[in-house]
Amino acid sequence: MTSYEQLLQVLRDEGHRLTPQRLIVLRVVAEGRQHMGVDEVFREAQSAYPFMDLATVYRTLRLFKQVGLVTEVAIGDRLHYELTHPDDRHHHMVCRVCHGAFNLSPHYLEEFNSTLVNEFGFIPDLDHFTIAGVCVNCRPQSPEEVGVGSEEFTLDEGAT
Amino acid sequence: MTSYEQLLQVLRDEGHRLTPQRLIVLRVVAEGRQHMGVDEVFREAQSAYPFMDLATVYRTLRLFKQVGLVTEVAIGDRLHYELTHPDDRHHHMVCRVCHGAFNLSPHYLEEFNSTLVNEFGFIPDLDHFTIAGVCVNCRPQSPEEVGVGSEEFTLDEGAT
DNA sequence: TTTCTTTTTGCAATGAGTTGCAAATACTTG
DNA sequence: CAAGTATTTGCAACTCATTGCAAAAAGAAA
Structure with a gap:
């Protein structure tokens, strides 16, 4: 610590x-x-x-x-x-429905970052980044999917 | 139109x-x-x-x-x-310095989008997306770069 | 066209966040 | 440790955006 x-x-x-x-x-x-x-x-x-x-x-x-x-x-x-x-730097995915905030490793933005820099000379602020959306738990599921859902995904909402 | x-x-x-x-x-x-x-x-x-x-x-x-x-x-x-x-749907890159807004094709977010869906079951709101940062024109340039700068990039700020 | 229902408007109040300014206080220097 | 100054605080006023509510108006029905 x-x-x-x-x-x-x-x-x-x-x-x-x-x-x-x-x-x-x-x-x-x-x-x-x-x-x-x-x-x-x-x-x-x-x-x-x-x-x-x-x-x-x-x-x-x-x-x-x-x-x-x-x-x-x-x-x-x-x-x-x-x-x-x-x-333990990380970005966040914030659920529009339950307002939960889930961690997202910076790794997932590396490519996007380089693309913007290389193609447009635009330097994005990616120290920290928050993307809104709907998380697995709040996501409407199609009938076949019910009961199969969430276990396959890892959403890290835990303490750091 | x-x-x-x-x-x-x-x-x-x-x-x-x-x-x-x-x-x-x-x-x-x-x-x-x-x-x-x-x-x-x-x-x-x-x-x-x-x-x-x-x-x-x-x-x-x-x-x-x-x-x-x-x-x-x-x-x-x-x-x-x-x-x-x-x-002509597009996202925006907004410059923190000059407040200019530049268009960004949805194509640049496709991969990021699928990654979030596939790996986390998180469905990001990507109808429209705005990323902040610093544009080419406002970007501090290293000495060697001066005068070489902006021409190589296309930042579309024009009317749609 | 008139009547009825439901949506929409205008206004005033509210909420999150910021800011101007005078008074208070943390740090510097002697 | 006392005095000076530059930063910071507390307060009140303010900004952008939203909301509750009664009055107004749009569209449907008669």
Whole structure:
């Protein structure tokens, strides 16, 4: 696990100040589950520091994202955040029906990425990428398929 | 060019009413340039029909998107819309720097699409897809590259 | 054409997220 | 450890987009 001190160092190195608000938001995200909603982060942070302001949470998460500490995931049109694990970077597939977020290895986007760069000189933002759709579990199944469904697929929604 | 009457028929066929507001928004989008911002649509529509309400424009564009008349493009976190040309469907690459939107043939996403379906049973929403990034013109160039740049790439930003 | 039902509109209120600004505070330097 | 300054916070106002609801209007039926 990435040490908390190391995370703080990232902020310090880039010249950002270590305010109580930032320390708390960082801890909340580091200890929270994957892709937490902003409101969740806010409530947790507020219970540790009652003066916490929602605008500060937004600004702090934006800063953390900018320096790469956290990853932003748009789930059902709301922003969610999770700690960035440098050794387990992944994209997300977000289900439009159940709002579940499933991990997707960067490997699946490598080819797409090179194509855009080579053919159009367009450099896509693929640090993190979220694709919406419908997951196996929520997918309407044809009659013959019923009961055969989900077991053949691996959708990693588990903790990192 | 797709006839205006045909577009109206699409609405009628699905049981939607033809209100003056809808006719005007449709004409504005049909005659406007590619990917218009909602505010642009609103202003144009309002000048043709002064009682036009912004909420109506939003609702109307959402409806049009739902029935496939228009395509939604998120440009720099604002929603834009353009008339759907059934014979020229395309995705968009949106430049984070200049906010330009460039067309991308669906062909480039076919493989990615099948991979998600086959490996994860996840059905991605790929009717229309927008990828952010930096276009050739805004891309920082290494010294040797200067002056060699953009001519080798085709970025289609033109009218459809 | 008139009446009826259902959809749609306009308006005002709401929600997520951002921003301007004065007051507060983290870090720097002496 | 005191003073200075540049960043950050809290608050309120604001933006884009959505929604609840009563009044208006479209289309169907008589």
